[in-house]
Amino acid sequence: MSEPFSITPADIEAAAQRIEGHVLRTPLVPAPRLSDLTGATVLVKHENMQATASFKERGAVNKLLGLTEAERARGVIAMSAGNHAQAVAYHARRFGIPATIVMPETTPLVKVENTRAHGARVVLYGETLYESAVRARELAQAETLVFVHPYDDAAVMAGQGTIAREMLADAPDLDVLIIPLGGGGLMAGNAIAAKALKPEIELIGVEAELYPSFYNAVNAEDRPIGGATLAEGIAVKTVGEQTLPIVSSLVSDIVLVGEDLIERAVNAYASLQHSLAEGAGAAGLAAMLKEPERYRGRKVGLVLCGGNIDTRLLAAIMVRELEREDRIAAFRLTASDRPGLLGKVASLLGDHGANILEVSHGRLFLDVPAKGVTLDVTVETRGESHTRAIEDALRANGFQPRRIFPRGLAEQDR
The missing domain is CATH 3.30.70.260 (ACT domain)
Structure with missing residues (x-):
């Protein structure tokens, strides 16, 4: 890792010490039924057990605890329609930091209310996250707030990288880590951490087939981007400027998964692992279902990165899977x-x-x-x-x- 990346293994080690006691050290759980399904030895890192049910808390906490007293007093602002919003709002309230979250006007009411319930000021603006981000930048400048980016931020990336650090501490013999790719913060942080601890480990990123942003950027392709996906947590049209160099250098492959595979993976987590996984959280397992032979006989670590799925949607997915079978x-x-x-x-x-x-x-x-x-x-x-x-x-x-x-x-x- 000789390239000048925006974070180092030392940054992740510092993040681990900083966030200890503020986020859950989630278990890495053997998954024998998923192993039977895929032919690999599968272990699952259950980030859906965090207080707001996603890994986003790690990066949010690391960023918030790194603020100066003056920055904490002024407050923070973030743009998000889901897990990042709740993570920032939840921990900002814990630390006594005023938080503003800009969300698209199309955000489901339940997510808006959940974010407000954590004590944040919610601003609804625009039809898309891009428009919300523009508004968040404007408010940050006008009100001198600290902008907490969901992925393109060194402190956020370092916080997310603590996941792989914990996984390899619990299972040093992992051969492969399969990690969902949205804006790249989760993968970038964990790629740095994993390669520092075990240089020979293979890193595989997974994107929804409808949102091949990193796939396009890394492979110089121009596949269309957009559409309704179950994996809305990784439905990102623009990759991070800081995350792209890390992903390009350290990730061996980017796998695209269709909606049918994401549905199968969500159902498998619910029925075989007895765990709630949102579409993005199940993307790693979807990649294994797409190419089981690739992982057969290997020890694979999956990051179940989020469990915020609407229960009615989950019920519909499970019925659809019964119909497929x-x-x-x-x-x-x-x-x-x-x-x-x-x-x-x-x-x-x-x-x-x-x-x-x-x-x-x-x-x-x-x-x-x-x-x-x-x-x-x-x-x-x-x-x-x-x-x-x-x-x-x-x-x-x-x-x-x-x-x-x-x-x-x-x-x-x-």
């Missing part, structure tokens, strides 16, 4: 409209071990005889083979089943 299946049945029909269908499904989740009648479809009826039935099954057996049983009993997939009716029976 054929453990939830919907059928449209056609039959004569006669008394006892629903009871017959229910008994048939019960005899074959299916759990009925939803039923709806349809009598007005023009492709059904006037004396006919359609019955849409959604059932829970044990998997693909069980679903096919149920479909066969329905067909054998004259119900003419057609599968209904999340995207609509199957074009034809199998």
Whole structure:
């Protein structure tokens, strides 16, 4: 690491001493079920256990505790729509530092209220984080506030780097660290820390496929950037000026993951690791699901960097995963409209071990005889083979089943 990076291993060591007692030293937990899923030996650093459920507290605390008395008295300002906002607001209140957070006007109300609940003054401005950042800079200058950047700040980067320091203290034999990439503060700090402690360790960054900012910058490409992503915490259009040189020099590869893989990873954390992971927090596992052979037989450290996911969204993701696994299946049945029909269908499904989740009648479809009826039935099954057996049983009993997939009716029976 001979290049003149903006932080050094000594900065991270100082940050570790500074933030001790103010943030949780989160556990590095073996994940045997994730290991079975990927073929690697997986250990998970649970940053979702921090007070505000993300790693952002480390950088925020290091920055805030490094302020002079005059700066603390004037106060700080940050721009964020999520975890950085809550981390700065929460610890600024703990340290008696006035905090202002500029958030886009489109920020969900729950995040705005959570930030206000931590005692910060919230300013809603602009449609995007870029516009909020411009406004935050203006207010910082007008009110002589200290600007706390979410990633492009040496103190913030050094604070985040304490994660890898702890991981390698707990598991010195880690072969790979897979770390989500947004603006690069998390990766930059941890790359410096990890390479200082174990030069041969491999560092892999992960971006959402819709936001390949670092991928473009490092590989001189021009992939389109933008769109609705589950991993909004790493949905950054512009990489950091201080983070880019570190990532370019020390990270061996940047992997892009699609929304389906991010969903699978969130679901795997919930169902296999019994942990809440937001989309960005699950990105490292998504990279492993994309290329399991790459990590097979290796010892891999994942950073579950945040767990702030809406519970309704999590529920929807888990149901969608059950549908992908054929453990939830919907059928449209056609039959004569006669008394006892629903009871017959229910008994048939019960005899074959299916759990009925939803039923709806349809009598007005023009492709059904006037004396006919359609019955849409959604059932829970044990998997693909069980679903096919149920479909066969329905067909054998004259119900003419057609599968209904999340995207609509199957074009034809199998």
